[in-house]
Amino acid sequence: MIKPDAVENGHIGGILDKITSAGFKIVAMKYTQLSRRDAQAFYAIHKERPFFGELVEFMTRGPIVSAILEKDNAVEDFRALIGATNPADAAEGTIRKLFATSIAENAVHGSDSDENAAIESAFHFAGREIF
Ligand code: ATP
Ligand code: MG
Numbered sequence: 448m449i450k451p452d453a454v455e456n457g458h459i460g461g462i463l464d465k466i467t468s469a470g471f472k473i474v475a476m477k478y479t480q481l482s483r484r485d486a487q488a489f490y491a492i493h494k495e496r497p498f499f500g501e502l503v504e505f506m507t508r509g510p511i512v513s514a515i516l517e518k519d520n521a522v523e524d525f526r527a528l529i530g531a532t533n534p535a536d537a538a539e540g541t542i543r544k545l546f547a548t549s550i551a552e553n554a555v556h557g558s559d560s561d562e563n564a565a566i567e568s569a570f571h572f573a574g575r576e577i578f
Pocket of ligand 2 (some may be wrong): 559
């Protein structure tokens with residue numbers, strides 16, 4: 448996902464350019480907005496964390512871009528491309544270093560395993576929307 452902060456700040460094009468330039472193929476993509484229920488379900492793993500309420504508010508406050516990306520070693524390579532959760536710790540040239548503003552508003556989401564990537568793909572897309 449390209450998160451609401453990055454959409455608000457006009458970074459959709461810049462982020463997609465970094466992603467496709469790094470060799471990822473876009474196999475599904477949409478411009479949409481999460482409901483509270485969507486965001487609570489998507490980030491359910493964090494529901495006991497102190498920042499959960501803030502995370503749901505943030506992720507629902509405006510539109511996002513969701514996409515499924517394909518590449519060899521995609522999960523690991525995408526997390527390297529986006530950089531650390533906190534942009535202050537993110538390496539130079541990473542998407543979060545370039546486009547994020549804080550640990551909460553960090554521009555992009557990436558799946559953390561192939562298993563979760565499959566679950567998250569099914570959350571966002573019907574089979575007929577995946578190419
Ligand atoms: P994501 O799952 O969105 O790709 P991540 O895997 O790098 O990010 P997680 O630990 O899964 O990081 O946290 C999920 C999201 O919750 C973060 O991307 C950020 O938006 C928010 N978040 C994480 N830690 C904090 C915090 N300490 N304060 C506020 N928000 C936070
Ligand atoms: Mg995560």
